Amino acid sequence: MGSVGAKDVPxxxxxxxxxxxxxxxxxLRPLRIQAGPLHQADGSAFVEWGANKVMAAVYGPRxxxxxxxxQNHKAVIQCKYNMAAFSVDERKRPxxxxxxxxxxxxxxxxxxxxVFAEEFPRTSIDVYIEVLQANAGTRCxxxxxxxxxxxxxxxPMVDLVPAVAVGKISGQIALDLKKExxxxxxxxLPMALVPQSGRLVLLQMEGHMTPDELSRALDLGVVxxxxxxxKMKQAxxxxxxxxxxxxxxx
Amino acid sequence: xxxxxxxxHPRRGREDSSSHPSGDRVLVLPGQEIPSQGxxxxxxxxxxxxxxxASILGLLAPKPPFLQVIPLSGRYIPKPEDVVxxxxxxxxxxxxxxxxxxxxxxxxxxxxxxxxxxIGETEKFLRVRDSVIVRVENLxxxxxxxxxxxxxxxxxxxxxxxxxxxxxRIPRVVGRGGSMIETITRHTGAxxxxxxxxxxxxxxxxDAMLRASEALRLIEEQGQRRGLTERVESYLISTSxxxxxxxxxxxHESAHRDAPAHSVPPVGPADERIDPDTVGPATDEY
Numbered sequence: 001m002g003s004v005g006a007k008d009v010p011x012x013x014x015x016x017x018x019x020x021x022x023x024x025x026x027x028l029r030p031l032r033i034q035a036g037p038l039h040q041a042d043g044s045a046f047v048e049w050g051a052n053k054v055m056a057a058v059y060g061p062r063x064x065x066x067x068x069x070x071q072n073h074k075a076v077i078q079c080k081y082n083m084a085a086f087s088v089d090e091r092k093r094p095x096x097x098x099x100x101x102x103x104x105x106x107x108x109x110x111x112x113x114x115v116f117a118e119e120f121p122r123t124s125i126d127v128y129i130e131v132l133q134a135n136a137g138t139r140c141x142x143x144x145x146x147x148x149x150x151x152x153x154x155x156p157m158v159d160l161v162p163a164v165a166v167g168k169i170s171g172q173i174a175l176d177l178k179k180e181x182x183x184x185x186x187x188x189l190p191m192a193l194v195p196q197s198g199r200l201v202l203l204q205m206e207g208h209m210t211p212d213e214l215s216r217a218l219d220l221g222v223v224x225x226x227x228x229x230x231k232m233k234q235a236x237x238x239x240x241x242x243x244x245x246x247x248x249x250x
Numbered sequence: 251x252x253x254x255x256x257x258x259h260p261r262r263g264r265e266d267s268s269s270h271p272s273g274d275r276v277l278v279l280p281g282q283e284i285p286s287q288g289x290x291x292x293x294x295x296x297x298x299x300x301x302x303x304a305s306i307l308g309l310l311a312p313k314p315p316f317l318q319v320i321p322l323s324g325r326y327i328p329k330p331e332d333v334v335x336x337x338x339x340x341x342x343x344x345x346x347x348x349x350x351x352x353x354x355x356x357x358x359x360x361x362x363x364x365x366x367x368x369i370g371e372t373e374k375f376l377r378v379r380d381s382v383i384v385r386v387e388n389l390x391x392x393x394x395x396x397x398x399x400x401x402x403x404x405x406x407x408x409x410x411x412x413x414x415x416x417x418x419r420i421p422r423v424v425g426r427g428g429s430m431i432e433t434i435t436r437h438t439g440a441x442x443x444x445x446x447x448x449x450x451x452x453x454x455x456x457d458a459m460l461r462a463s464e465a466l467r468l469i470e471e472q473g474q475r476r477g478l479t480e481r482v483e484s485y486l487i488s489t490s491x492x493x494x495x496x497x498x499x500x501x502h503e504s505a506h507r508d509a510p511a512h513s514v515p516p517v518g519p520a521d522e523r524i525d526p527d528t529v530g531p532a533t534d535e536y
Binding site: 042043060061062063072075116120121122123151152153154155156157158159160194195196197233236237240241 | 277
């Protein structure tokens with residue numbers, strides 16, 4: 001995207017309160033979730049969220065590799081978040097980088113607080129998140145996909161974990177930023193919620209917000225998460241109530 | 251949210267009488283609150299602040315005095331006495347490690363085999379990638395799974411192929427009283443052994459193995475439908491090579507012709523182990 005002068009900042013919010021894609025401040029992008037598209041994995045999910053496309057696969061509980069990570073009293077949760085080389089405009093250099101390691105870590109930690117890992121000592125639950133197409137908010141999309149995949153894999157956990165990013169554009173708090181809003185906005189606040197307990201299991205922030213704005217952003221994010229939660233549950237019901245296994249086989 | 255979703259009709263005939271008055275089971279998802287009706291939280295549930303929630307995706311099936319959720323997916327969770335099919339992943343001095351599709355590899359100790367194994371010579375009997383049929387003997391709280399090869403119908407599997415199905419589908423693969431397995435063996439002439447861990451061993455002519463594995467795929471995809479045995483039977487009849495005379499051949503007639511047509515060694519014990527031992531007790535569990 002190169003260097004951009006202040007003059008080149010697009011208009012993120014019209015006077016009528018519409019965003020660049022015509023959404024209101026409290027609107028989510030279109031979200032579609034499919035549970036169980038992959039056959040080889042113990043559980044899987046595919047999420048299309050705005051222009052994001054994210055596939056998640058869960059394996060396990062299974063033997064831990066490498067062995068030294070094994071924990072005697074519980075399962076370890078290993079997460080690998082990866083962006084495909086073709087997922088962004090400019091080719092993304094493949095492989096681990098600082099950003100993907102960070103995202104893998106925060107997502108694994110989010111799941112550590114909801115999965116009943118003590119039920120499977122000395123095993124590993126492996127979560128793979130592949131971002132096929134990225135347009136801001138991929139860690140949230142990845143987390144949503146992984147959470148549905150974990151449920152699809154029959155892993156016991158406190159709850160599904162919906163996630164969404166809230167941000168600040170043109171001085172206003174806005175739900176679910178897309179790429180331009182993320183690039184040119186003033187702040188980005190990804191969060192993940194456990195609806196059953198109301199606890200947040202992921203919260204990061206980039207940019208600046210006042211305490212008042214932060215508080216409103218959190219409220220807006222919780223509302224967004226509730227909507228996403230319903231779609232996650234529906235995706236699992238669609239797969240299991242109609243035809244549990246054929247849905248994945250088709 | 252509380253209405254959940256109907257699952258069509260009961261998946262397994264036998265459990266209805268024992269646990270739940272109505273045939274319809276409710277699908278529940280992790281985090282979904284379950285009306286406790288004075289029952290205690292059992293498998294697949296947890297309790298917080300006096301309320302009970304589902305911890306896994308599955309069917310709600312109260313089994314007084316416990317509430318429980320029967321999983322519809324996920325790895326095989328071993329139970330004592332289950333007969334399972336495993337693949338050797340490692341050979342140590344006194345034992346082998348088997349992948350039985352469970353969360354952990356299961357050690358098979360050399361004393362649990364019918365062979366006279368010298369220490370350090372385990373590889374003379376079983377090598378990595380060999381397949382065996384064994385019985386789960388004991389489980390300990392650390393998740394260690396002890397298996398044995400001592401018993402009827404247990405041993406090394408020679409030849410054939412192994413097909414994976416979901417462990418949740420095994421009761422349908424077996425059928426009521428072993429009827430589904432009987433249908434498959436009768437129409438293909440293949441030998442079939444079913445492991446409770448979702449692995450099915452098939453041995454016979456290439457054609458028999460292909461048709462039997464296709465029948466298993468059918469069961470896996472349509473496991474929740476009624477009349478599955480008939481559906482599988484008509485598939486097997488329609489693909490039978492000895493069915494050149496055209497349609498209208500009764501199932502039992504083609505079965506008679508099938509039997510001698512295929513050059514499958516009539517291994518008596520192999521067939522018996524499938525029906526009474528492997529199949530019988532396991533069906534009750536679900």
